[in-house]
Amino acid sequence: MRPILVTGGTGQVGTALRQLGSRFGVEIVAPGREELDLTSPASIEAAIGSREWSAVLNCAAYTAVDKAESDAEGAYAVNAVAPELLALATGARGLRLLQVSTDYVFDGSKSDFYIEDDPVAPLGVYGASKEAGERGVRGANPDHIILRTAWVVSPWGHNFVKTMLRLGAERKQLRVVADQRGCPTSAIDIADALLTIATERGPAGTYHFVNAGEASWCELARFVFDRAGMDVDVEAITTDDYPTPAKRPANSRLSTDKLQATFGIRPRPWQDAVGEVVDTLMGA
Numbered sequence: 001m002r003p004i005l006v007t008g009g010t011g012q013v014g015t016a017l018r019q020l021g022s023r024f025g026v027e028i029v030a031p032g033r034e035e036l037d038l039t040s041p042a043s044i045e046a047a048i049g050s051r052e053w054s055a056v057l058n059c060a061a062y063t064a065v066d067k068a069e070s071d072a073e074g075a076y077a078v079n080a081v082a083p084e085l086l087a088l089a090t091g092a093r094g095l096r097l098l099q100v101s102t103d104y105v106f107d108g109s110k111s112d113f114y115i116e117d118d119p120v121a122p123l124g125v126y127g128a129s130k131e132a133g134e135r136g137v138r139g140a141n142p143d144h145i146i147l148r149t150a151w152v153v154s155p156w157g158h159n160f161v162k163t164m165l166r167l168g169a170e171r172k173q174l175r176v177v178a179d180q181r182g183c184p185t186s187a188i189d190i191a192d193a194l195l196t197i198a199t200e201r202g203p204a205g206t207y208h209f210v211n212a213g214e215a216s217w218c219e220l221a222r223f224v225f226d227r228a229g230m231d232v233d234v235e236a237i238t239t240d241d242y243p244t245p246a247k248r249p250a251n252s253r254l255s256t257d258k259l260q261a262t263f264g265i266r267p268r269p270w271q272d273a274v275g276e277v278v279d280t281l282m283g284a
């Protein structure tokens with residue numbers, strides 16, 4: 001199999017992909033930002049034209065949700081413009097593009113888990129820019145996979161689990177929102193799903209992948225401290241009690257039925273996946 005070109009290889013999902021590639025018998029080529037700058041169309045053309053790829057996997061993104069509210073230009077450059085350029089460059093060569101997207105494309109008003117065809121209505125700039133990226137990919141390369149995931153945690157980069165462990169080491173009491181529900185998901189499990197899809201070459205389209213189950217941020221925080229054996233009191237608060245620049249969906253739970261039916265991928269419970277991450281971070 002030809003190598004896979006991965007963008008965002010220093011991020012959470014990109015790091016997991018670099019670790020898992022060999023298990024799938026595929027070479028992962030992940031140039032850094034200095035080599036492949038997604039805000040540069042020439043840089044994108046050069047990277048995709050440099051070798052024969054089996055697919056291109058876009059894991060790069062502007063993921064600072066609150067910062068995006070005051071930097072829409074920066075967020076759209078990476079999350080909307082770049083994916084369309086990647087789609088044009090891959091489409092012209094008959095290459096498949098796998099684009100990672102987010103639960104924050106939804107507004108959270110649904111009472112059930114979101115399916116792929118539910119209407120999108122992002123609440124903030126990050127979600128809107130990612131949704132624009134989805135449309136750019138669909139419009140420019142019919143051979144695409146858009147994989148929406150959520151609440152990504154890993155031992156690498158920035159994520160909620162690492163934030164909680166850092167804050168919990170500083171104070172014995174934390175306040176965490178309990179009225180936003182979603183699906184915590186390990187970057188390793190996302191990478192596994194992406195490589196399964198990339199190597200099996202199933203039908204193009206939009207899919208959801210998250211670990212099984214659901215939680216609020218508060219429940220997730222309590223799970224993390226319990227698993228880490230840390231005595232931290234987590235007070236359940238409401239979104240109104242914790243003002244942030246970006247509005248976040250109250251419900252962004254994703255259904256993975258379509259992915260399971262199409263690719264036979266069975267996500268494990270988030271407690272197993274997040275537990276593994278906590279164990280790694282605690283050196284257990």
Ligand SMILES: NC(=O)C1=CN([C@@H]2O[C@H](COP(=O)(O)OP(=O)(O)OC[C@H]3O[C@@H](n4cnc5c(N)ncnc54)[C@H](OP(=O)(O)O)[C@@H]3O)[C@@H](O)[C@H]2O)C=CC1
Nearest residue numbers: 008010011012013033038060061063102149150151152157
């Ligand atoms: N984190 C989460 O909770 C969630 C993430 N997602 C999506 O999953 C995907 C992966 O996210 P995650 O791994 O957490 O992201 P990270 O924030 O951990 O990593 C982002 C990556 O993008 C790279 N990048 C940013 N801007 C550029 C640029 N201009 N040119 C080249 N590279 C750039 C970063 O490089 P550098 O190291 O140089 O900054 C880094 O490698 C993204 O599409 C994200 O939207 C979806 C749902 C939840």
Ligand SMILES: Cc1cn([C@H]2C[C@H](O)[C@@H](COP(=O)(O)OP(=O)(O)O[C@H]3O[C@@H](C)C(=O)[C@@H](O)[C@H]3O)O2)c(=O)[nH]c1=O
Nearest residue numbers: 063065102103104150151152160175176177217242248
């Ligand atoms: C640190 C902290 C956060 N919170 C709240 C704020 C927010 O509502 C929620 C989560 O905060 P974070 O900023 O860690 O998470 P956030 O940046 O919103 O995470 C999102 O990132 C992007 C990239 C995605 O695509 C989403 O799927 C999602 O993972 O927890 C507390 O209530 N107490 C706290 O002490």
Ligand SMILES: [Mg+2]
Nearest residue numbers: 063064065066
């Ligand atoms: Mg954040």
